[in-house]
Amino acid sequence: VGVKPWQSDTGSASNGQLVDVDDVRALRDQFVDFMLGYKFAIDEVTTKINILREDFNNTHAYNPIEHVGSRLKSPESVLEKVRRKNYAMNLAAIRENVLDIAGVRVVCSFISDIATIRDLLVSQADITVLEERDYITHRKPNGYQSLHLIVSIPVFRAGHTQRVPVEIQIRTIAMDFWASLEHKIYYKYRGEVPPNLRSDLAQAAEAATQLDEKMEALHRQVDRAAEPKTA
Ligand code: GTP
Ligand code: MG
Numbered sequence: 001v002g003v004k005p006w007q008s009d010t011g012s013a014s015n016g017q018l019v020d021v022d023d024v025r026a027l028r029d030q031f032v033d034f035m036l037g038y039k040f041a042i043d044e045v046t047t048k049i050n051i052l053r054e055d056f057n058n059t060h061a062y063n064p065i066e067h068v069g070s071r072l073k074s075p076e077s078v079l080e081k082v083r084r085k086n087y088a089m090n091l092a093a094i095r096e097n098v099l100d101i102a103g104v105r106v107v108c109s110f111i112s113d114i115a116t117i118r119d120l121l122v123s124q125a126d127i128t129v130l131e132e133r134d135y136i137t138h139r140k141p142n143g144y145q146s147l148h149l150i151v152s153i154p155v156f157r158a159g160h161t162q163r164v165p166v167e168i169q170i171r172t173i174a175m176d177f178w179a180s181l182e183h184k185i186y187y188k189y190r191g192e193v194p195p196n197l198r199s200d201l202a203q204a205a206e207a208a209t210q211l212d213e214k215m216e217a218l219h220r221q222v223d224r225a226a227e228p229k230t231a
């Protein structure tokens with residue numbers, strides 16, 4: 001698109017070059033379309049999890065899913081990540097590198113439910129695992145625990161089909177409780193958490209693990225008690 005003569009429909013960029021407003025509009029439309037793919041991917045994964053939840057409710061005595069949440073990364077934080085990680089500033093590079101634009105969080109009742117949900121998702125024919133990080137077996141030094149999957153799923157758009165990455169975080173209520181509060185503290189101190197608080201947080205994570213293990217043991221006892229007695 002050539003530079004048009006000065007008119008009300010054009011603005012002036014900081015380097016003095018004329019900016020075509022139609023170009024800016026086209027770019028904005030492309031970005032909106034780009035983000036929509038991630039929103040649809042969240043809808044797809046959320047539906048999958050809701051189907052599992054409803055199926056468990058219908059056929060089993062208990063439901064391993066406590067709650068499901070999701071978030072679409074804001075355009076600001078997508079751009080912030082691109083700058084922070086030094087990725088190229090174009091949609092193709094963002095698509096390739098920023099794999100957590102779509103995020104879904106599944107909070108489970110017991111530790112053993114995490115693997116159950118993971119396996120039920122990973123075994124679905126349209127889900128491809130791009131990356132898996134087990135911060136439960138290997139918790140982060142600060143105490144953070146969760147199972148992270150980056151999966152790709154097909155999204156059937158009006159004009160085309162695309163595969164879209166989604167970050168799925170699976171954790172227990174105790175892990176979620178810890179992560180939510182740690183996140184707030186981290187932000188309050190802008191990432192510079194004082195050493196005494198850091199060690200308290202690590203201890204709190206240890207307490208959360210003990211609670212999870214205690215509940216898991218209770219859960220097993222209840223399961224055994226509920227088994228039909230054999231003569
Ligand atoms: P980002 O650049 O932040 O996306 O990290 P990453 O690409 O190295 O991935 P990682 O698996 O470390 O973290 C992905 C997401 O997990 C984060 O965006 C948070 O939602 C969550 N997370 C990871 N580490 C922590 C942590 O220490 N505390 C809390 N509260 N959440 C965490
Ligand atoms: Mg992230």
